[in-house]
Amino acid sequence: MDKYQALKLENQLCFPLYAASREVVKMYYPYLSKLDLTYTQYIAMMVMWEEESISSKELGKRLYLDSGTFTPLLKSLESKGLVSRERDTKDERNLIVTITQKGWDLREKAVDVPVKVGSCVHLSKEEAIALYSMLYKILGELK
Amino acid sequence: MDKYQALKLENQLCFPLYAASREVVKMYYPYLSKLDLTYTQYIAMMVMWEEESISSKELGKRLYLDSGTFTPLLKSLESKGLVSRERDTKDERNLIVTITQKGWDLREKAVDVPVKVGSCVHLSKEEAIALYSMLYKILGELK
């Protein structure tokens, strides 16, 4: 029995998770570049389309990002005119992010993206549901 | 029926994939930092422990990384003394990466890492197998 068996790449669960994540994100680029969005900006906009207005902290929590990532991310979205950033007058520590009209307009162009990318991953309905469930199980435990 | 349903974060498969990947990689840092390795360096060393010697191109293929990532990665591993980088005399375009004694020694210290991290992800054996299978299915299709 090989004591190094557990160190083989093929015996890792994390590695295909890491690699598949990057490959799938890469699949978005052809579509997102037409919208002048990166993947991270895209999922941030998804939150904005749902929430309209949200604190920076809450957005970070939703996306599992910390301030080192979302601070420049939000500045970039603001510079594109998709969101506005304002301090909460009740508590100046809070940064309130609000979607702009241009941000709303972008949703019309983004509406096809999930379908187009979804057709690139060939999992059955059952597999997709099982995968979804296990990924959130992993995320849930790490909260 | 909401025409924007597909744009909701909770309806994405890619997002939990992306987030779970980052969270799991993050779990490695406490253990890997003791070995002075990042996660990417760690999986590169996994390949080296299996192959002893491999071309840069082949290593990139195994890890789904392109030269923009593996060139600085391999230079970093070389600067730590874990691998050596030499041109193939038969074809000077090829870079041959070979593990050093120090690289072998590191394997002894790394042997516990998979067990320690594995105990942080609480999936049943069946779930882990199913997850593994679906992730490689995604990777396989994108080859």
Add this chain to the structure above:
DNA sequence: TTGCAATTGATTGAATACAATTAAATTATC
């Protein structure tokens, strides 16, 4: 042989990621 296409690693530039720290604002405690 000569020149062109293909291969391969390196480089560049932009955008993440995240740990660690800092700074500002607020809340709690005495």
Add this chain to the structure above:
DNA sequence: GATAATTTAATTGTATTCAATCAATTGCAA
């Protein structure tokens, strides 16, 4: 009310990640 503890965004520094491009080498075909 003064001060300590907490919360939050911002900053800094390091390490990816990848698209696009470049440069060197090789192999093949005319």
